[in-house]
Amino acid sequence: MGILSFIIFTPLAGALLVLILSSAQSKYFKIIALVATILQMIFGIMLFSDFKYGTQLLKTPDGTETVAYGINNPDTFQFVEKGDWISINLGNYGILDIDYYLAVDGLSITMILLSALVFFVSVIASWKIEKNLKGYFALFLLLDMAVVGVFCALDFFLFFMFWEIMLLPMYFLIGIWGGPRREYASIKFFLYTLVGSVFMLLVMVGLYFSVIDPALTAIQAGLVQPGADINAMKAAVLEVQKLLAEGKLSPAVQVHSFNMLHMMNTSNLVPGSIFAVGGEIFGYSARLIAFMALFLGFAIKVPMVPFHTWLPDAHVEAPTPISVILAGVLLKLGGYGMMRICYGIFPEGGVYFCYFIGLMGLISMVYGAFVCLAQTDLKKLIAYSSVSHMGYVLLGMASLETVGMNAAMFQMFNHGTISAMLFLLVGVIYDRTHDRQIPNYRGLATHMPQYTAMVMIAFFASLGLPGFSGFVSEAFTFVGAFNSTYIPKWMAMVGTITILLTAAYYLWTLQRMFFGEVWFKGGDHWRHELSEINRRELTALIPLAAVTVFLGIFPSACLDLMSTSIGYMTQATIENGHKLLEQVSQMAVK
């Protein structure tokens, strides 16, 4: 067991502990959850301190040293944990092989750290949950495990498993502990995400049949003995890939694999299989269709307009800590999945569809911001602002430019911390009055000055004010998109309108709810209920605010972690993408 397993399964251990204890001991559940998330954070910090990035060198298995970029090169991943998990001989269909394969590179490290932070904060925000604590914290910790698992998994099957596990606790957490329309919202969330999962499942199965594990195949074909030294293994792998390309490898010895890194290497594709280069479905390139299918699956999660309508409903009904997790981490799974899987396995899709992705990002940004302006429910407003802010991620990704791609990833991290703050802040007044309607409040700045100060910090961070991390990622997204040769310059130009609209809806909210003379719809009752933000709530907010400010002033603390990996990924996507597109068009000519 390596550190990644500890990070993933500490919450699971907590969940089991919660389940074992009787409901009478419910006062310990919060403590268990808190301890589990704190432990997870500590493991996260250990991971961070040992993580090699930038020019720091990493020892590979064959003894050489290299820059730790990861992405599609197994030797440059860190904290690798790999073990056989499921292996079934299917006779003529080859051998089914599923690995327990965890590793970290620059793409996932920031997301793991973000998850640890957000889950810790959410436990603090869960302190006031009263209904069925046992179920709540068990599901909560299960969710934690699944989310971190997704970020660590490099085996598609494992990834998919964590992905699906995540759905279940989320469904119940919204459906049981949510607001008045919780059932509608949770079903909508569940079904919508499941639609995405179906696409993913189909592509995953297709990929499985198209990809072999060259090392295991070599052993199976008797080209090399198990446990041979690394150089012999490498030679055998090359031999297998050569035989495969020539069609001389019998299907019976082919060991199929869910390993994502094998899927990224086109030499491992079985000729004539569905996702081999040039494979077609109904006359269209199967690989491009697969990219799109996966992309849509992840886009639902991001969420991208027009697949976003589950988000406002889910947010509005979800209890505060679940909203925090939803906006803080769950949406990032979409963006992460796109980068890791869509761009990693089908790079030509990233090149081919860049215009479309950029356009959809732009639409999400501008449309989301406009819809925000029309909201009267504070939580819904923030939910739509998530749609708008996640649009930046798509625009940055579409740019296929190093700065833009880095900015997209950084934007995900920043949106995680900032939107978590925003939802915590909405929770503060909702806990007190059970009302989130903007017109029902006026003059909160006079009544709750400290709370207002925190709200202003969060609003300003979210509207991209310099000094906060959001500004850096948004500015860099535009710089990247503008500098890109793949998407037209007007996209970045038009996108900047979002900066203005975002300022407009936040300032207008301040104007309506916080300024002016004190007036509440609930009258003196509310005035009494609306006590100043308390120490527990501040404890949840301050770490997030601190991270936001710190990264606003020293963004390189986060950017350096990922820039090597993402730079490499960008280059690989462009090079391989063009190469594959060219191969396909040449085949078409023949």
Place this chain on the structure above:
Amino acid sequence: MSNYIILVPLLPLLGFLLNVFLGKKHFSKAMVTTIALGSVALAFLVTVITFFEFLNSGEESIKVTYYQFAQIGSFSLPFSLLVDPLSLLMMLVVTGVGFLIHIYAVGYMSHDVDYPRFFSYLNLFMFSMLLLVSSANYFFLFIGWEGVGVSSFLLIGFWFKNTNFTYAGMKAMLMNRTGDLGFFAGIMLIYVVFGSLEFDKVFSRANDFESGTFIITMITILLFIGASAKSAQIPLYTWLPDAMAGPTPVSALMHAATMVTAGIYLIARSNILFALAPVTLNIVAITGLCTALLAAFIALSQNDIKKVLAYSTVSQLGYMCMALGVTAFSSAMFHFMTHAFFKALLFLCAGSIIHAMSNEQDVRNMGGLKKHLPITFLTFLLATLAIAGIPPLSGFFSKDEILVHAFEYNVVFWGFALFGALLTSFYMFRLLFLTFYGEFRGTHEQKHHLHESPNVMTYPLIILAVLSAIGGFVGIPQLLGGSQKFDKFLEPVFSKAELKLSHLETAHLSHATEWTLMGVSIALIIMSILLARRIYFIKKIIPVSEKVKLSFWHNLSYHKFYIDELYRYILIRPMHFIHDFLNLRIEAGIIDRKVNGTGDAVMGFSKYLRLLQNGKTGYYIFGMVIGLVVILALNFIF
């Protein structure tokens, strides 16, 4: 010492952090004052020391890099500050005038319950402005730029119980952000074209471009959009008069002396780019001139003392802008400096009056304040003479320089600019006569309450008055036997641009022409002052109340050309329409309806499908038989 330049922005930032987090609960008022004023005073001190060291060092510019802000592949963004004549000039004025205004604010805000918050915001502003002027690249300039906008938002809406004030703050920030879009787009374009955002790299690479290159014209136009919002030029100027909702020291500091000059600074800083774009220069010059005239015309009929001064600021910024447009960069900066002195003074005097009048701002209720507020009166008079351009006060030299350059550029420009100057002296003296002369027109209580402000407020007035009087002597033209120290000091900053522009250089004016120009303008200005005196002092005409019908031109001026109303119809209304349309028609009406419709369709389909499962055995057997027959038939056919 240049290495310590970071202290200049950093000290106010520290002051902000201390006061904003600890001020209210843990610090005494004296402590808050010490921190707020001390940080600015120290910043001023550091600037002065750096200034003298810089003069002695003989360097043209010093860049100090502190840390790597971001490094992504080849995209590198260091945090570096720049010490050169232009940034030093800006820093001196900002910290110097800023410090005086801080002192004044101690008296002005002494009764306010949110005293610590006020000073923390002022310090935040100082930080942003100082970062803006000392940054060595466009990115950090933009950071300061945005910071200035937010401080302005916070300070305009400082008394947040009044939603009109906060609305003005929101308007200011949104209008500024509109300009920021242009500025930001300009920055992106600069990065694409020059591959860097550092001033030194951009400017040296720009040197290789031909004059009139399309891409440079684009960049400069975008930068000018940003500058025009911040420096309140047409069409983005309407936020500035509304910004007067803030406490008066704020109006003096930000909306007169410093923040609004950020746009002027941006253009002056990018002088080489603008020098390569003659088209943009023309746009800048014409916009500046139009703004100068329009705002002066509006100022003629305003009755709120701060509004008159606000429009006067817009008008003076127009002059600076015009000066930049006619490539008189150092004249623009000269006018920026003298304007900072006398406009800050005017606002502080107005604050002193408002303080004495128990928050009355309408000049129709003033009058005869001369004997009650002697120091305020004298300093106000001096500032008025300075802004009107009466020699040998500071405003005379700077305005004269601009007029001479305008004449060199185009005689028509000169004519209009002079006309604007006449309007300026007219409305300023109108204000002076209405406020300080005649009978007191306020209520009895106000009259009883009238008093000169305390020393903490009058001393800054006196110092600023001295500066307004002698500030122009650093730039006495050769014609009057001066050595133009100011121009020589700034020369290294503008030399490259001037080299690029040398082909446009017109013959220098003869001394006789210069003397004539000067004589004509002084004579006309004195005549317009006499006209104001005749109307408002001798005839004692008091502006009528709102109810009386005004003449067409008077109406237009009084209602500020209905620009705000125009914006409401062409911008705000459509905005509301769009977001309601998207939210109700598209979001709820189409997207979400389709999503729910999909669910409903499945439910509807299965409602019929489940009729097949009716639990009757006979029915199932019947189904099986039909099925078998179909299968056999198909088997037979194919």
